[in-house]
Amino acid sequence: MTTFRKVNIIIILLALVIFLLVLHHNLLGLSNILKREGSDLGFLKLQHLDFIPDAPESLLDDKTEQEIPVVLTAVEERLGGIVAAMNSISTNTRSKVVFHIVAANNTVDHLRAWLSGTELKNLNYKILDFDPQILEGKIRVDPEQPESIKPLTFARFYLPNLLPDAEKAIYMDDDVIVQDDILELYNTPLNPGHAAAFSEDCDLISAKFLVRGAGNQYNYIGFLDYKKERIRKLGLKASTCSFSPGVFVANLTEWKQQNITEQLEKWMKLNVLEDLYSRTLAGSITTPPLLIVFYKKHSVIGPMWHVRHLGSSTGKRYSPQFVKAAKLLHWNGHFKPWGRAASYSDLWEKWYIPDPTGKFSLIRRHSELVDAN
Ligand SMILES: *[C@@H]1O[C@H](CO)[C@@H](O)[C@H](O)[C@H]1NC(C)=O
Ligand SMILES: *[C@@H]1O[C@H](CO)[C@@H](O)[C@H](O)[C@H]1NC(C)=O
Numbered sequence: 351m352t353t354f355r356k357v358n359i360i361i362i363l364l365a366l367v368i369f370l371l372v373l374h375h376n377l378l379g380l381s382n383i384l385k386r387e388g389s390d391l392g393f394l395k396l397q398h399l400d401f402i403p404d405a406p407e408s409l410l411d412d413k414t415e416q417e418i419p420v421v422l423t424a425v426e427e428r429l430g431g432i433v434a435a436m437n438s439i440s441t442n443t444r445s446k447v448v449f450h451i452v453a454a455n456n457t458v459d460h461l462r463a464w465l466s467g468t469e470l471k472n473l474n475y476k477i478l479d480f481d482p483q484i485l486e487g488k489i490r491v492d493p494e495q496p497e498s499i500k501p502l503t504f505a506r507f508y509l510p511n512l513l514p515d516a517e518k519a520i521y522m523d524d525d526v527i528v529q530d531d532i533l534e535l536y537n538t539p540l541n542p543g544h545a546a547a548f549s550e551d552c553d554l555i556s557a558k559f560l561v562r563g564a565g566n567q568y569n570y571i572g573f574l575d576y577k578k579e580r581i582r583k584l585g586l587k588a589s590t591c592s593f594s595p596g597v598f599v600a601n602l603t604e605w606k607q608q609n610i611t612e613q614l615e616k617w618m619k620l621n622v623l624e625d626l627y628s629r630t631l632a633g634s635i636t637t638p639p640l641l642i643v644f645y646k647k648h649s650v651i652g653p654m655w656h657v658r659h660l661g662s663s664t665g666k667r668y669s670p671q672f673v674k675a676a677k678l679l680h681w682n683g684h685f686k687p688w689g690r691a692a693s694y695s696d697l698w699e700k701w702y703i704p705d706p707t708g709k710f711s712l713i714r715r716h717s718e719l720v721d722a723n
């Protein structure tokens with residue numbers, strides 16, 4: 351009997367040691383911080399954007415003093431996204447979040463009506479205008495599809511113009527929900543000399559779930575045209591892992607000092623002239639200039655703070671437990687959680703608040719006939 355018990359205890363202890371070793375190993379793998387590099391910088395030229403006055407300051411006295419600026423963009427056809435994102439962020443934090451919402455001017459009234467007509471009216475938010483003229487000569491407009499360029503996707507390049515007084519800010523796309531306290535994301539340490547922290551496309555989680563079809567979508571070569579002299583001259587290793595611009599934390603002091611905005615603009619202009627992005631661009635057109643400017647010069651955010659691809663087939667491979675444990679979920683890809691057929695749209699819908707004006711509605715299977723009209 352007693353030997354049996356001893357053996358049992360030894361087995362349990364061994365299991366515990368192995369568990370701790372595995373845990374330790376995983377944590378080491380995650381803390382893969384990139385090294386600092388010298389910088390080659392542009393010039394600073396601030397352009398002022400219109401500012402639409404604030405919503406009433408809310409009474410968030412019970413929240414802690416830490417103020418967290420979060421930048422989101424509001425597009426009319428996807429307005430439900432930003433509402434769910436804001437609701438999930440504010441519900442899950444004790445910090446004071448100030449939402450900076452960059453909106454096209456035809457959306458402002460609708461957004462205000464939605465927020466003020468629901469329980470979101472007490473949130474602290476500012477609506478900022480973004481003048482698409484700033485992009486003239488910096489993006490290639492396809493004359494056949496002038497609507498295909500969405501100017502607001504470039505708002506993230508202009509964070510210091512949008513938030514002139516902030517030291518640190520979070521940017522996120524509108525098709526996300528946050529399931530934990532955003533203070534933790536905000537506290538992501540940025541290395542000295544780094545203006546931003548992104549999630550890399552080759553971290554443990556991405557590597558586990560992504561199916562690398564052609565083999566190079568998640569490398570620099572998936573985004574940049576290495577046949578072009580100008581790209582080759584940069585000396586960026588083609589196999590370097592890319593990163594996602596859909597969620598990031600930025601040090602705006604550093605951003606300004608390094609003239610990041612001007613550097614990004616420089617590469618946008620050069621692309622218009624010389625067509626520098628990969629022909630089979632693996633992600634959004636905002637990615638290539640960021641990859642160039644932040645090459646080996648960015649920090650990383652925790653992998654659970656940007657669990658992405660829920661809008662594509664990758665999302666279907668995530669287990670319910672994993673998705674539940676994620677701190678931030680991102681439905682990038684074709685299928686949006688307010689549309690039909692996205693994975694885990696039920697999780698998103700928990701945070702959605704219907705539009706009191708009735709202009710926006712979810713597309714759901716049971717209501718297909720109604721929505722088709
Ligand atoms: C950024 O731009 C300003 C103004 O053009 C310039 O004085 C400064 O040297 C630039 N900073 C760097 C690090 O290149
Ligand atoms: C809205 O934006 C368009 C294009 O930038 C501009 O021409 C128009 O004057 C703006 N309208 C208002 C009310 O600001």
Ligand SMILES: *[C@@H]1O[C@H](CO)[C@@H](O)[C@H](O)[C@H]1NC(C)=O
Nearest residue numbers: 517518540542543601603604
């Ligand atoms: C941001 O960068 C500046 C300049 O490098 C640095 O002094 C400051 O501590 C950084 N702030 C944060 C919050 O990381």
